[in-house]
Amino acid sequence: MRDALVAAAFQLFLERGYEQTTVDDIVTLAGVGRRSFFRYFPSKEDVVFPDHERCLADMTAFLAASGAEHEPVRRVCDAARLVLRMYAENPTFSVQRYRLTKSVPGLRAYELSVVWRYERQLAEYLRERFAGRRDGTLQADVIAAAVVAAHNNALRSWLRSAGQGDASAEVDHALGYVQSAFGTGPAPRPDGAEPAEDVVVVVSRRGAPLWRVVQEIEAALGPGT
Numbered sequence: 001m002r003d004a005l006v007a008a009a010f011q012l013f014l015e016r017g018y019e020q021t022t023v024d025d026i027v028t029l030a031g032v033g034r035r036s037f038f039r040y041f042p043s044k045e046d047v048v049f050p051d052h053e054r055c056l057a058d059m060t061a062f063l064a065a066s067g068a069e070h071e072p073v074r075r076v077c078d079a080a081r082l083v084l085r086m087y088a089e090n091p092t093f094s095v096q097r098y099r100l101t102k103s104v105p106g107l108r109a110y111e112l113s114v115v116w117r118y119e120r121q122l123a124e125y126l127r128e129r130f131a132g133r134r135d136g137t138l139q140a141d142v143i144a145a146a147v148v149a150a151h152n153n154a155l156r157s158w159l160r161s162a163g164q165g166d167a168s169a170e171v172d173h174a175l176g177y178v179q180s181a182f183g184t185g186p187a188p189r190p191d192g193a194e195p196a197e198d199v200v201v202v203v204s205r206r207g208a209p210l211w212r213v214v215q216e217i218e219a220a221l222g223p224g225t
Contacts, residue, residue: 002040002050004030009047010096018048018104045110048097052114055086056121063125072129073143073183076122077175080151083118084171087155091163098159119148143182150174 008030012021023044027037041047059079066075087094101107123144130136154174158167 001030001032001036005032005037005040006047006050009044010093010100013048013100014096018100018107045107048100048107049110049114051086055083056117058082059118059121063121066125071184072126073147073179076126076144076147077179079122079125080118080147080175081168081171083151084155084167087159088167095159095163098156115148115152119144122147139182143178146178146182147175150178 005026009021009026012025012029016025021044023034023037026044026047027034030037037047041050059082062079062082063075101111123140126140126143127137130140133139151171151174154170155167158165158170
């Protein structure tokens with residue numbers, strides 16, 4: 001019934017427009033009563049974003065299952081990928097919703113409130129991981145905002161292309177930028193493989209000046225380092 005209500009709502013939104021469609025119109029087309037509608041959706045706005053509550057719950061559970069072995073910035077980047085997965089499950093619906101949201105100011109405001117909830121969840125996790133650090137709260141809030149901004153930049157680019165191309169690759173590229181800027185480990189590669197690490201061993205004379213040691217390291221690494 002929930003899916004039937006969403007399908008009926010979007011059929012009417014596309015045919016009549018969002019503002020011109022009422023809850024009564026939706027339930028009539030779906031063949032159910034008003035009580036059934038409000039059992040699933042508190043308002044007409046909620047039927048436009050039917051899957052965000054589930055996705056937020058999945059993100060919360062994912063972050064709660066984190067351990068000390070998880071690098072915090074990479075972990076919140078992986079949590080953001082859960083949102084992408086939600087959009088990519090049904091590209092046609094996601095593109096329709098994106099276009100509808102762009103045209104209705106009230107839906108844009110609603111969407112911003114949804115995005116803020118994701119950002120707050122990421123920030124809360126990072127605040128716990130950064131507890132005791134100098135400026136730990138500031139770092140957590142800045143990184144959470146950066147993750148959301150990078151994810152949404154790539155996601156919206158994909159939506160503007162009508163769902164063409166590889167959304168995962170675009171988001172991986174954007175989140176890799178955040179990982180390289182704020183993370184303590186190497187940024188994840190799009191193919192999931194771990195980047196190879198170079199190990200350089202330099203033998204230097206005891207008591208050699210620091211500039212000489214640096215010079216030997218640079219020579220060992222080669223040009224362009």
